[in-house]
Amino acid sequence: MNIDYSQETPLIAGRLDLAQIEELIAQPMDTKPDRKYYIALSISVTALLIGAVSLGLTFYYGIGLWGNNQPVGWAFEIVNFVFWVGIGHAGTLISAILFLLRQKWRTGIARFAEAMTIFAVMCAGIFPAIHTGRPWMDGYLLPYPNQHGLWVNFTSPLLWDVFAVTTYFTVSLVFWYVGLIPDFGSMRDRTTSKIKKTIYSIFSLGWRHSNRHWSHYEKAYMLLAGFATPLVLSVHTIVSFDFAVSIIPGWHTTIFPPYFVAGAIFSGFAMVVTVLIFVRKIFDLQNIITIDHLEKMNKVILSTGMMVGYAYSMEFFIAWYSGVQAESFLFLSRAFGPYAWAYWIMVSCNVLIPQLFWFRKIRRSIPLMLIIVIFVNVGMWFERFVITVTSLNRDFLPSSWAYFTPTMYDIGLLIGSFGFFFTLVILFTKSLPVVSISEVKAVADGAQPTHHGGAYHE
Template identity: 70%
Template sequence: MSSATTEEVIDYSVTPPLVEGNPSLAKINDSIALPTERWPSKKYFAALSVTLTMLLIGVVALGYTLYYGIGMWGNNIPVGWAFDITNFVFWIGIGHAGTLISAILFLFRQRWRTGIARAAEAMTIFAVMCAGIFPLIHLGRPWYALFIIPVPNQHGLWVNWNSPLVWDVFAVSTYFTVSLMFWYIGLIPDLAMMRDRTTSKVKKMIYSILSLGWRHANRQWQHYEKVYVILAGLATPLVLSVHSIVSFDFAVSILPGWHTTIFPPYFVAGAIFSGFGMVLTVLIIIRKVFNLEYIITKDHLDKMAKVTLLTSMMVAYAYLMEPFIAWYSGSPFDWYTVVARATGHYAIGFWVMIACNVLIPQLLWSKKVRRNVAVLFVISLLINVGMWLERYIIIVTSLYRDFLPSSWHIYTPTIFDFGILIGVFGLFFTLVLLFSRTLPVVSMSELKGVTEGAHPHHNFGAGHE
């Protein structure tokens, strides 16, 4: 049955990204709703069992951490930030590619985003959820997390508005809220379509509640489209601000290796780079597990690989600029940090980072590589590794050799650090898998809007006015 349904659907894999062959609108509905309507394949359960196992490992490691305190981790003065903040910065960065695809490419009228935007937005939300765990558990006493929020309290104290750590709370929670609303607003028409096609009473009730009674009426679409543009316009500067503010956590300190003005753009570029690496990883898994190769085509992967290559070179520029400024400033502490990074205890991590983030992405200049899914998948995994290491190197190698040699200290992660790291990846991919099973992974209403003949005068760029 499944193969018959797949054959009915137009094979987009050899076509340009805009939907060609004029598939009927009904077929778009059928093919995108398919994963949510039939019992998932063995591939799905195999993937889910792996991610759930990872999640369980994380739960155990986190349980130990909460019960015994963060002394279970390798953190110690002067390396007070290590895996936890590395993970925080990493996951916030992952989210940025999703917003870039859904908001910035939307504003630039990049219609190929239609096929991947929904999944990328979902990825943003899940990544920010993963990131949000880390500042909380890093507190050591997570029940005091409320102190960072300016609510009246019996001490009469307010938060320190001058601190980037407070800005972080506002930026990340705003980012999460806006991303969630953007995603949900996009989902409403699709949920209404699911509501109208489902035969199950329970599903019908759920979809009815979630779609809020959307009627596909043009007097609704008229306002809806404007709001979508506004949200995209708000999310675009927001995404740039979030990682800038995260970078302020480092840049406003006086620590050599952190105290540089290049950090905000450097972090934003790195975030988009790592995010596109993760989008590639996630989409390659989704299209494989759910047989969606005909919607998330090689052209999509090709285009994302190009963005990855571009941002890789922006990151490379930052890597060059850091030692240059350290040398040019004449500060012996800055220069020592650069030398300690490249030759010190963590030199292996540093060179692996350079290899994964700068050298290996150069392969993407070749069109053959960009269109080879297996190679692309490996490259995307290596980018994830490289970008995770980048944050690790920035944090740990700046801290472990600070101004006073008497406080120098080699940081070694413990098994609990690794357990939480594995667990949060498990959480992320579990959420991705559950999402792609329960909601349409591609926006049906947008995809219909870009098919040929969808508009009376076949006006390109007319999907949204």
């Protein structure tokens, strides 16, 4: 376990050649799923069905089924929304920001992280839509010419959210698809099944691996990365505006945008590591998604975890330093009030436990990192819970203080969102290349001309 950190570690372990790489990545799509796959799928579909039933009952009887009360008008569903949008940030960060920073290790995990982004944003999108109470009326969120002569309120953070999340979803999907086109081309040319070939042909759009195309393609990829980078930062910023633009103590804070973005990257990376640990094991991708990849991601988790910890302490400091009574009261009540249990779960999961990643052995140990990232996932869900619920449950009028308790429908929807996410992830692993074939080939040993030194070396 002696690693020389002064040198780049090889991106692909085991010196695979191009054919072996393609073989390895395409294998899950060429083989029939085994029993383990169906067990995993049935668990996640069960969770999805629990969510579907809760959602159906919510549609029928209305959102009165939820635990929301006065003054806690925003609770589980908003918590879930912010949580899932946050998860969705890792993918674009890996595919866009790390691309612009020339971090070549991203190639092994980018495709998977982008897919997780799309699925997480789909999960997130459900919650504000159903939180309107009558989701079939959600068309009013869009500015379209209507018989009332009314337009949407472009100055409201809630509307910015509609634009931010839909733009983010669309751009992530486009980015993902652009990355998939060459792989569809390769899949089309290797498959022997006629049905698969038709499907791959349609999605590959007739891609020919032509260098005249690659030239534009690489340019487009860079342009997309350039746009996706500010976009990914803007999305959680705008989500934080939903809170920060209001005047509720605990929400009305200028630290929210960077704090939310750091938290999003933190939780997103934790989720990506959680899923990748299983995927690389099940699909035998240890050589492409190496332990070095996981270690690098753990370092990102450690650093963003400390940013989040800094934000927690700075919130307390400003609450005291500003001298605003309502603000100081609220923060004391967060740490020692009725929701103190949630607050301390959050602090220990997000700030204390990730500190273990200072140790290289822990950073490179699969079982330990799995435990830590699961704690981070839990902690980040509780962070959103603490922000949303504790700020509301004691509002300005003590007579209206109330404790929020979730009902079984709230919990059902939370379970359902995990079911939805993991069902999509599981289906994805068997139907599309989970690692970008063309990108990984490009960084394999000897894949680039030798005289073109400098840009890439072992």
